[in-house]
Amino acid sequence: MSMEKVAKGVQDIYPDDFAWCYGCGRLNEKGHHFLTNWDGDKTVTVFKPLAEHIAIPGYVYGGVIASLIDCHGTGSAALALHRKNGYELEDGKEPPRFVTASLNVNFLKPTPQEVELKAVGKVEEIHPKKWKVTTEVYAHDTLCATGEVVAVVMPSTFGK
Amino acid sequence: MSMEKVAKGVQDIYPDDFAWCYGCGRLNEKGHHFLTNWDGDKTVTVFKPLAEHIAIPGYVYGGVIASLIDCHGTGSAALALHRKNGYELEDGKEPPRFVTASLNVNFLKPTPQEVELKAVGKVEEIHPKKWKVTTEVYAHDTLCATGEVVAVVMPSTFGK
Numbered sequence: 001m002s003m004e005k006v007a008k009g010v011q012d013i014y015p016d017d018f019a020w021c022y023g024c025g026r027l028n029e030k031g032h033h034f035l036t037n038w039d040g041d042k043t044v045t046v047f048k049p050l051a052e053h054i055a056i057p058g059y060v061y062g063g064v065i066a067s068l069i070d071c072h073g074t075g076s077a078a079l080a081l082h083r084k085n086g087y088e089l090e091d092g093k094e095p096p097r098f099v100t101a102s103l104n105v106n107f108l109k110p111t112p113q114e115v116e117l118k119a120v121g122k123v124e125e126i127h128p129k130k131w132k133v134t135t136e137v138y139a140h141d142t143l144c145a146t147g148e149v150v151a152v153v154m155p156s157t158f159g160k
Numbered sequence: 161m162s163m164e165k166v167a168k169g170v171q172d173i174y175p176d177d178f179a180w181c182y183g184c185g186r187l188n189e190k191g192h193h194f195l196t197n198w199d200g201d202k203t204v205t206v207f208k209p210l211a212e213h214i215a216i217p218g219y220v221y222g223g224v225i226a227s228l229i230d231c232h233g234t235g236s237a238a239l240a241l242h243r244k245n246g247y248e249l250e251d252g253k254e255p256p257r258f259v260t261a262s263l264n265v266n267f268l269k270p271t272p273q274e275v276e277l278k279a280v281g282k283v284e285e286i287h288p289k290k291w292k293v294t295t296e297v298y299a300h301d302t303l304c305a306t307g308e309v310v311a312v313v314m315p316s317t318f319g320k
């Protein structure tokens with residue numbers, strides 16, 4: 001990637017072959033384009049749901065919240081392993097790419113639709129190739145959902 | 161709903177106000193239109209992902225699989241409580257509507273994209289207003305993901 005463009009999220013510098021994800025791939029024209037970055041020692045992904053992303057009028061669809069938690073999880077794990085390897089986004093080095101092994105979501109409150117959602121994550125290494133990301137999803141200051149992703153480094157054979 | 165049109169899923173006969181879900185609402189033009197029905201004592205939702213619903217080229221995005229499991233769960237719970245109340249879809253009675261309390265997904269294998277996915281669910285009553293749906297997602301005969309949804313009857317205050 002050209003360094004003329006500053007990365008706003010780890011997804012900006014995934015290799016092209018792994019940048020097609022419907023949740024967070026910059027090359028997927030119809031996707032959500034989630035972008036995940038550090039905020040201190042937490043990770044953050046901000047997303048404004050589209051008009052159609054509703055469960056009932058005025059409230060966000062749980063599957064979109066699950067998607068946000070999913071890509072926020074793999075993105076956070078990528079950031080954390082990249083940092084452990086000695087790199088930050090602006091170093092322009094290719095970050096590791098993770099896949100989701102498991103995804104758990106607890107829906108605490110109806111999530112209002114006309115609001116930017118903020119996923120805030122805490123990353124923990126379980127094993128060098130397996131990371132756990134615990135996430136809280138806020139609409140304004142209201143905690144609407146919590147989630148947990150176990151992400152594993154994408155096997156080189158993935159999809160082959 | 162006019163009985164001229166035969167329901168293919170419980171989502172066909174949700175009241176209009178609750179038929180806007182991005183996952184399964186028949187009135188949401190841009191949504192996935194999941195349809196859930198009985199197959200014996202199991203529940204089934206079949207879905208063909210769109211070209212953009214990928215994680216990497218050729219493989220389905222986990223957030224779409226999570227969405228399938230989510231709406232399959234609430235739809236299955238609606239079918240089960242409706243049946244417990246003495247009704248089947250073709251009776252034309254309004255079914256109960258559920259919301260998701262929690263959603264857990266285990267991704268077992270990369271899920272091929274060019275294939276119809278089949279979610280098969282087992283429904284269990286935990287409490288008259290709280291049902292658990294255990295789901296397996298197949299691509300052809302391959303079990304690609306498993307999931308569990310705890311669904312609760314939508315409170316009359318939901319979204320108010």
